[in-house]
């Protein structure tokens with residue numbers, strides 16, 4: 537038995553999901569003739585109370601398309617220093633959109649409305665890049681699955697309105713925030729111009745993300761997706777997995793959160809662990825003290841067929857997910873205690 541907690545992307549499609557995929561009605565989605573893709577897009581647009589949704593192969597591509605839709609070359613997006621769009625999309629912001637990122641020094645990937653406002657370059661000061669977009673991430677990936685305070689998100693909306701900026705949400709793990717904070721998609725749909733959500737993280741699909749937005753902002757979305765190479769043909773097989781996941785894998789995220797908290801409690805009592813970051817959802821980030829190196833810790837777990845990820849600077853990460861069973865959980869907790 538291998539216990540793989542490197543990411544919530546390591547899950548494999550369940551039997552039910554595979555059945556849904558095999559029996560999906562498909563067509564050529566570049567001609568918008570794939571019934572399963574159309575159904576998924578409509579379902580998500582309705583769920584968030586927004587006009588349109590568009591299926592993408594990856595979350596990175598959905599985010600990159602959003603950046604392109606909100607900006608012109610030379611402009612600037614405000615995001616946290618931990619942001620996925622800045623750290624983990626291969627430099628796509630500059631490559632695809634020709635924009636730079638103004639990094640906010642936030643807390644666990646989150647910043648305040650005041651920090652957002654301070655980061656805006658005065659539009660008549662032509663020496664600096666024109667600020668055109670604020671992008672936030674919920675839950676935060678590098679921030680350890682932290683959830684934003686919705687009131688702060690509303691204040692940032694006001695800042696965006698006052699300064700005529702777009703407002704994008706990277707919601708790769710927004711599903712986890714809904715469960716952890718008892719929030720709903722409509723309140724986010726009212727607040728943001730565009731929202732990307734991943735089907736391939738906590739929801740357990742083999743692929744797929746969706747960009748959701750209102751008509752004005754989504755006008756060029758089909759063309760941008762085509763330019764990025766994301767126009768796919770009979771991709772309803774993947775969209776059907778998404779529909780299945782929304783029905784069957786959403787509410788169970790609470791279980792991942794519970795297991796993550798239990799892991800955190802055990803870690804906090806280990807003499808080798810200096811600090812466990814607050815656990816709100818399915819990501820556990822912890823720091824070792826000087827008694828054991830990152831590599832030693834990883835090797836010890838590896839001997840027990842447990843895989844986790846090192847983040848550098850003596851920090852390590854575990855992510856709970858759909859394929860992490862109760863049996864694995866018990867074995868993990870015992871293994872940690874006996875380290």
Ligand SMILES: *Cc1c(COP(=O)(O)O)cnc(C)c1O
Pocket residue numbers: 593594595596597599620621673675676677706708709734736737745
């Ligand atoms: C995983 C992730 C994405 C998208 O990643 P892909 O691997 O391209 O699907 C975007 N934002 C965040 C915060 C993520 O965690």
